[in-house]
Amino acid sequence: MKFLRNIFDNAHATLNKKESTKKFFPLVDAIDTLVFTPNHVTKKGSHIRDAIDLKRTMMLVIIALIPCLLFGIYNTGFQHYRVLGQLDTASWLDMIGVGALVVLPMVIVSYASGLLVEFIFAIRNGHTVHEGFLVSGMLIPLCMPADVPLWMVAVATIFAVVIGKEVFGGTGMNILNVALTARAFLFFAHPTKMSGNLVWVTGYEDAKVAGNLPDGASGATALGDLVQGKADPSMAAEIGASFDAGQYDLLHSFVGLIPGSIGETSALMCLIGAGLLLWTGVASWRIITSFFVGGFVMASILNLVGGNVYFDLPAIHQLMLGGFMFGMVFMATDPVTASHTNTGKFIYGFLGGFIGILIRMVNPAYPEGIMLAILIANVFAPLIDHMVISSNIKRRLKRVKVA
Amino acid sequence: MKVIIKKGLNINLEGPAEKIIKDGEASKLIAIQPSDFPGLTPKMLIKEGEPVLCGAPIFFDKYNDVIKFVSPVSGILKSIERGAKRKITSIIIESDGKMTQASNSVTDLAKQSREDVISSLLNGGLWPLIRMRPIDIIAQPTDKPKSIFISAFDSNPLSPDYDFIMHGKDSEFNAGIEVLKKLTDGPINLQIRSTADDVFKNAKNVEINTVFGPHPAGNVGVQIHKIDTINKGDIVWYINPQDVMIIGRFALTGTYDASRVIAVAGANVSERNYIKTLPGSQISSIISSKNIKDNSRLISGNPLTGNKVSLDGFLGFYHQQITVLPEGNQYKFFLTEGWLGAGFKRFSASKAYPTWLMPKSKVYNIDTNLNGEERAFVVSGEYEKVFPFDIYPVHLLKSIITNDIEKMENLGIYEISPEDFALCEFVCTSKINVQSIVREGLDLVYKECM
Numbered sequence: 001m002k003f004l005r006n007i008f009d010n011a012h013a014t015l016n017k018k019e020s021t022k023k024f025f026p027l028v029d030a031i032d033t034l035v036f037t038p039n040h041v042t043k044k045g046s047h048i049r050d051a052i053d054l055k056r057t058m059m060l061v062i063i064a065l066i067p068c069l070l071f072g073i074y075n076t077g078f079q080h081y082r083v084l085g086q087l088d089t090a091s092w093l094d095m096i097g098v099g100a101l102v103v104l105p106m107v108i109v110s111y112a113s114g115l116l117v118e119f120i121f122a123i124r125n126g127h128t129v130h131e132g133f134l135v136s137g138m139l140i141p142l143c144m145p146a147d148v149p150l151w152m153v154a155v156a157t158i159f160a161v162v163i164g165k166e167v168f169g170g171t172g173m174n175i176l177n178v179a180l181t182a183r184a185f186l187f188f189a190h191p192t193k194m195s196g197n198l199v200w201v202t203g204y205e206d207a208k209v210a211g212n213l214p215d216g217a218s219g220a221t222a223l224g225d226l227v228q229g230k231a232d233p234s235m236a237a238e239i240g241a242s243f244d245a246g247q248y249d250l251l252h253s254f255v256g257l258i259p260g261s262i263g264e265t266s267a268l269m270c271l272i273g274a275g276l277l278l279w280t281g282v283a284s285w286r287i288i289t290s291f292f293v294g295g296f297v298m299a300s301i302l303n304l305v306g307g308n309v310y311f312d313l314p315a316i317h318q319l320m321l322g323g324f325m326f327g328m329v330f331m332a333t334d335p336v337t338a339s340h341t342n343t344g345k346f347i348y349g350f351l352g353g354f355i356g357i358l359i360r361m362v363n364p365a366y367p368e369g370i371m372l373a374i375l376i377a378n379v380f381a382p383l384i385d386h387m388v389i390s391s392n393i394k395r396r397l398k399r400v401k402v403a
Numbered sequence: 404m405k406v407i408i409k410k411g412l413n414i415n416l417e418g419p420a421e422k423i424i425k426d427g428e429a430s431k432l433i434a435i436q437p438s439d440f441p442g443l444t445p446k447m448l449i450k451e452g453e454p455v456l457c458g459a460p461i462f463f464d465k466y467n468d469v470i471k472f473v474s475p476v477s478g479i480l481k482s483i484e485r486g487a488k489r490k491i492t493s494i495i496i497e498s499d500g501k502m503t504q505a506s507n508s509v510t511d512l513a514k515q516s517r518e519d520v521i522s523s524l525l526n527g528g529l530w531p532l533i534r535m536r537p538i539d540i541i542a543q544p545t546d547k548p549k550s551i552f553i554s555a556f557d558s559n560p561l562s563p564d565y566d567f568i569m570h571g572k573d574s575e576f577n578a579g580i581e582v583l584k585k586l587t588d589g590p591i592n593l594q595i596r597s598t599a600d601d602v603f604k605n606a607k608n609v610e611i612n613t614v615f616g617p618h619p620a621g622n623v624g625v626q627i628h629k630i631d632t633i634n635k636g637d638i639v640w641y642i643n644p645q646d647v648m649i650i651g652r653f654a655l656t657g658t659y660d661a662s663r664v665i666a667v668a669g670a671n672v673s674e675r676n677y678i679k680t681l682p683g684s685q686i687s688s689i690i691s692s693k694n695i696k697d698n699s700r701l702i703s704g705n706p707l708t709g710n711k712v713s714l715d716g717f718l719g720f721y722h723q724q725i726t727v728l729p730e731g732n733q734y735k736f737f738l739t740e741g742w743l744g745a746g747f748k749r750f751s752a753s754k755a756y757p758t759w760l761m762p763k764s765k766v767y768n769i770d771t772n773l774n775g776e777e778r779a780f781v782v783s784g785e786y787e788k789v790f791p792f793d794i795y796p797v798h799l800l801k802s803i804i805t806n807d808i809e810k811m812e813n814l815g816i817y818e819i820s821p822e823d824f825a826l827c828e829f830v831c832t833s834k835i836n837v838q839s840i841v842r843e844g845l846d847l848v849y850k851e852c853m
Contacts, residue, residue: 037735045838051749053775172779281754340783
């Protein structure tokens, strides 16, 4: 320990020697504070402080994301061999190998590009590097399709950190969820790489161009199929069957062996993450439950409307598909961009789930409605808080009049 | 009335004071520190080197000249210490050890009119013991409070036990209450625990309320909020039970005897007990340096709201305890003691450390390390868990940071004081110094609106 401590002390001393190198203080400081909690003592106010800090909180979210990450790696490989029709011959190690080669570079690119921006801003503005990006850097690859080019990941990450966060003043000041900003940026800037039927399964497009896909192989997501079934009733029976028993049945959807963004397919892994976040109190149970209820209510309403294969899919099955669970557990619960008041959190969560399912099911252009709905809810969160606080103010003013 | 507080947090620290009362060594130097009284600008009445008597005025409030501050001992005015812009930081009196009283004519305060009682308390130097809410400053003699609050227990970590200190002091306490009764037409609310001593349970002329629940249940601000909420324009006064006794002593004997019993507690002091001493006493007269471990933080007051002092420093005017905690000025390696460690010894109100699964009675040795770095507000909802007010704490703080007075009023600044935010400051993930923000807000509101 002493040895490590000396390295950092020397590094700080070296930087401090020259005026020109002083501004690189955040670089050393960021690594130093990661390894050692600083020796800062309380100066004013409470002399003792809680053991919690932002690093611990953020790390718990990253730990909660690990099941999704690991399953995402496996599933990326699984889907690859599925469309090639080689599930029988490929071992699970092959699948993890293929998945890791796709996912890990994305994780590295996301962290590298995001942290680069964070460091540049820290040096430019002369403050320490804040922890916010530790979670965003993991969320960004997990909400990308498997075949998105790495340079797009980098561009989207840089855009999200600069425009989504730093222009507002950094961690804690942003209005929109950073990871979703990255995803939305790519969704609108490069729609061919973020939607459609070609990008969700790695190797699918190449195989299709080369013409060595087996008959009937599809790279579409469950939601993509449902949109198609809704638009083209002649295919409804076939698609409906795959949801009753087959590729997209409730069990597959729940476990997550279906195509989709890397980390989002498995409702089971999202729930494990949710369990950890709720158990440690990091995520708000108010948001998660109300988000679920909101989505369930909307899906049930559309069940009642019925009339096509999409609207007839049972509500609970609907919620297992796409990014609903992932968005609910990891995106909507971001404390900075969610409502800050406890009452507001219920409204905010409900709004997100409700609108998410509405956009997804009614507008065929946006099967990934959850992303847009959470961004809308982010924008509405301050307004919701304003309403909640206004009622508190009214209560206080009323008390004066009664007295 | 029963008051049940649900939100809050008890912090069990190592080293509570043993229930033994000792007479402290009489401090040679006694200081009155104007910083103990927010908003006060002292104007001296006597000069350095002049003799003073016990109970004789030394200075008054420049902006409220009826409020006088008296010497708790007889002796000479040794020095007036000044800080930046010649602001007086402390007034130091050298005691002659004789405690010669300025006057000791007994007046039966209970038979006097309200105005006469007020002027007796003002002239006797007892007035600063009475404080007001809102703003949390010394009460204004021109106000008429709607009620007076006395919290008969302290729920802060390592706090003194008033049931123990006040046991058998019925006559002084009741005499004090009788004087206070003159000051308001409303009730005198005495908040007790269900296990309170008879001195409180049998107190006369008071409304007794039993309070249940964790800290900050003992904070008078919380009690006022639950029992008789302050609206804009309302004034409530409050006073510590030991200070009621000092007023009672004055009523009974006519002498100014400010002595009170304080607790000496904390993990880093070896002799922990109760000590009878005077406010303003030098810390070294209360704690001997050989009883303190190396690298300790001395605090006049409790760990959540007190002031950092040195052995040469002085006990604060309102402080009821001295706490000695380990200083946390060492680096903590992240895997062992730091942010990624298992943390079986690290106390946290959050559930991010496994200690929340342990029994609530477990005691912790918490040092003064900040345990992180200051950040912007990120985590939401954590203040609300320890803040039993119908107030949105973070939004109120943001309105203070932006100097938005109308919003501060709307969000309830009249109902709170810095100590009510002490737990928020403790639990804050972003390590924001909340109490000083609140104090700035209150000072601004006082300047602009009162």
